[in-house]
Amino acid sequence: MTAFARAARRLSSMHSPRAWIAICAVLAAAALVVPLSNAFAPAGSTLHFPDYLVPILGKFMCFAMVALALDLVWGYAGILSLGHGLFFALGGYAMGMYLMRSIRGEGVYRSDLPDFMVFLDWKALPWYWHGFQVFWFAVAMAIVVPGVVAFFFGYFAFRSRVRGVYLSIVTQALTFAAMLLFFQNATGFGGNNGLTDYKRILGYSLHEPSMRLTLYVVSVLVLFVMYVGCRFIVTSRMGRVVTAIRDAELKVRFCGYETNHYKLFVWTLSAMLCGIAGALYVPQVGIINPSEMQPSNSIEMAIWVALGGRGSLFGGILGAWVINGAKSWLTVALPSAWLYVLGALFVAMTLFAPDGLIGIGTALRARFGRRQP
Amino acid sequence: MIESTAAALSLAEQETERKSETRAPVKHKLMLWVDDVTVDFDGFLALDHLTLAVDEGELRCIIGPNGAGKTTLMDVVTGKTRATSGAVYLEGQSIELTKLPESRIAQLGVGRKFQRPTVFQSHTVRENLELACGAKHGVFRNLFGGTSRAEDERIDNVLESIGLEDSARRRAGLLAHGHKQWLEIGMLLVQEPKVLLIDEPVAGMGPSEMERTAELLKGLAGERTVIVVEHDMDFVRGIAQKVTVLHEGKVLAEGKMDQVQKDPKVIEVYLGA
Numbered sequence A: 001m002t003a004f005a006r007a008a009r010r011l012s013s014m015h016s017p018r019a020w021i022a023i024c025a026v027l028a029a030a031a032l033v034v035p036l037s038n039a040f041a042p043a044g045s046t047l048h049f050p051d052y053l054v055p056i057l058g059k060f061m062c063f064a065m066v067a068l069a070l071d072l073v074w075g076y077a078g079i080l081s082l083g084h085g086l087f088f089a090l091g092g093y094a095m096g097m098y099l100m101r102s103i104r105g106e107g108v109y110r111s112d113l114p115d116f117m118v119f120l121d122w123k124a125l126p127w128y129w130h131g132f133q134v135f136w137f138a139v140a141m142a143i144v145v146p147g148v149v150a151f152f153f154g155y156f157a158f159r160s161r162v163r164g165v166y167l168s169i170v171t172q173a174l175t176f177a178a179m180l181l182f183f184q185n186a187t188g189f190g191g192n193n194g195l196t197d198y199k200r201i202l203g204y205s206l207h208e209p210s211m212r213l214t215l216y217v218v219s220v221l222v223l224f225v226m227y228v229g230c231r232f233i234v235t236s237r238m239g240r241v242v243t244a245i246r247d248a249e250l251k252v253r254f255c256g257y258e259t260n261h262y263k264l265f266v267w268t269l270s271a272m273l274c275g276i277a278g279a280l281y282v283p284q285v286g287i288i289n290p291s292e293m294q295p296s297n298s299i300e301m302a303i304w305v306a307l308g309g310r311g312s313l314f315g316g317i318l319g320a321w322v323i324n325g326a327k328s329w330l331t332v333a334l335p336s337a338w339l340y341v342l343g344a345l346f347v348a349m350t351l352f353a354p355d356g357l358i359g360i361g362t363a364l365r366a367r368f369g370r371r372q373p
Numbered sequence B: 001m002i003e004s005t006a007a008a009l010s011l012a013e014q015e016t017e018r019k020s021e022t023r024a025p026v027k028h029k030l031m032l033w034v035d036d037v038t039v040d041f042d043g044f045l046a047l048d049h050l051t052l053a054v055d056e057g058e059l060r061c062i063i064g065p066n067g068a069g070k071t072t073l074m075d076v077v078t079g080k081t082r083a084t085s086g087a088v089y090l091e092g093q094s095i096e097l098t099k100l101p102e103s104r105i106a107q108l109g110v111g112r113k114f115q116r117p118t119v120f121q122s123h124t125v126r127e128n129l130e131l132a133c134g135a136k137h138g139v140f141r142n143l144f145g146g147t148s149r150a151e152d153e154r155i156d157n158v159l160e161s162i163g164l165e166d167s168a169r170r171r172a173g174l175l176a177h178g179h180k181q182w183l184e185i186g187m188l189l190v191q192e193p194k195v196l197l198i199d200e201p202v203a204g205m206g207p208s209e210m211e212r213t214a215e216l217l218k219g220l221a222g223e224r225t226v227i228v229v230e231h232d233m234d235f236v237r238g239i240a241q242k243v244t245v246l247h248e249g250k251v252l253a254e255g256k257m258d259q260v261q262k263d264p265k266v267i268e269v270y271l272g273a
Helices: A001-013 A017-040 A053-076 A083-103 A115-119 A135-159 A164-183 A209-235 A236-256 A259-285 A296-310 A312-333 A335-352 A357-368 B004-020 B070-078 B102-108 B125-132 B139-143 B149-161 B175-191 B205-221 B235-239 B257-262 B264-271
Strands: B028-042 B044-055 B061-065 B085-090 B110-113 B195-199 B225-229 B242-248 B250-256
Touching: A001 A209, A017 A053, A017 A209, A053 A083, A053 A236, A053 A259, A053 B061, A053 B195, A083 A135, A083 A164, A083 A259, A083 A296, A083 B225, A115 B070, A135 A164, A135 A259, A135 B028, A135 B110, A164 A296, A164 B070, A164 B257, A209 A236, A209 A312, A209 B257, A236 A259, A236 B044, A236 B102, A236 B125, A236 B139, A236 B195, A259 B102, A296 A312, A296 A335, A312 A335, A312 B070, B028 B225, B044 B061, B044 B225, B044 B250, B061 B235, B070 B102, B070 B110, B102 B205, B110 B175, B125 B175, B149 B175, B175 B195, B175 B205, B195 B250, B205 B225, B235 B242, B242 B257, B250 B257, B250 B264, B257 B264
Parallel strands: B061 B225, B061 B242, B110 B195, B195 B225
Antiparallel strands: B028 B044, B028 B085, B242 B250
């Protein structure tokens, strides 16, 4: 009872009642309305949510998780990472390895080994591929591997007091180096083709509409849990320490805080969240390859957060949805114009709404509201 | 150089003598001892074999012209700048500070107020004070726990003594300049430090605010050891028990304000105008 009451009080301290209602409305629309209309409304009717959009929306949910994770380190801790694509891809590769192992002799070469290994004339599985036939092991690795990489990188970077734009550049170099490594066939992750041609997950076919819908709903729920978790962090006493580090790190250190511990905590957590996002992304798009580690991918992630509004968790999510929505639509409707639109959007937002999409309401009210008393 | 070392030695002797003489050892205990510290910035000696001893409960003012090494001295004590040679001891000789990281020094009880008021702009006044006293808990305690009742009480008391009870819920960035200075002093107080280093507390303050600050600092002395660096001579005259004059990284004179003011060396370099 007391534990329950305490949890309820903590939840209500995280958001105003109105904000909770808005969040639950978005959750209900995404997790109930979309699946119901896709599954039960007759195909062709206006109420029917088309099948082809389900994995696309699922992909957006994964991108929103990345934006959330990046907003946590950039918007709150002031650490701009331009290498979060790496953590996303590592999570994706862990899941991809499981999906490759679960093909089990149904590949082109009818071998127990993944097709690309047969093609490279490998006789046995490399040691680091063992264990990935087990789903939960792969899921654990999708979280642990990005976490460990981020921990060691962060430990040394923060200890040497690498900060600001220098840190951003180093993160960029890190993902670039990893990309070059993964491009090599000898690394053992399928070279530039990556891992693809998956057949099934947990015994169920990946090509069934019901499986796609399931993966989408799982993505929505995971995103919601992550959001609540991140909100818990930023409204905690520890979250206030983190924002204080963003605003005046030296002062925080003189208050007696070991600021590196705090930075390392959010940094590692953020990487782990990206790993989860990557693991949910791969079964929905059906492929993972080193191009996910391209520096431009990571920069795009930072643009989602910047446009949506950093320092407000929902802003990051909104930015990921809006930009990717516009991208999906425009790359079909006006393929040559997409990059110009993105550029123009970025300039316009910087000029007129520096707090991002989430801040537009307040910016408008400040400019036009209360003209007359 | 030799002179100042000798002076340091005799000072230290005096301290030990005084300690043994007095009946109550709590008074006149040596709280901070800067022992023969040199800071060499590529050939420029910001501190030149500087020695300084401050007793427990003392309110010490440090004055000196620009570039005398006042801020560097604070930087060395708090660990922001590393001493090229020499040592800094806290509480007699029990703890040596120059090898420790800033956060550790702060945890040991050395609090510092910067020249420019640095409060956490996007947090409220109360949150600023909460932040200032949460350092000992570590990441996970702070993630799941709130402030303890003792902490809340301490924060309430400090809010009262710095006169910001009514602004507790305001964002610190919106405070007037003088109030920010008080808030920053308050942030030191909730940490319950042994030694307070305060850099220019009345810069940019009006007369009434200055008076209030003087009272605040005088109220702290006795209970805590307070070291104030200040340019405003009237203010220093108003609060100081003992003044140390720095010049070119060395101690030029030390003593009561009126004595120091009569010292011809001091008049020459600093008070002449």
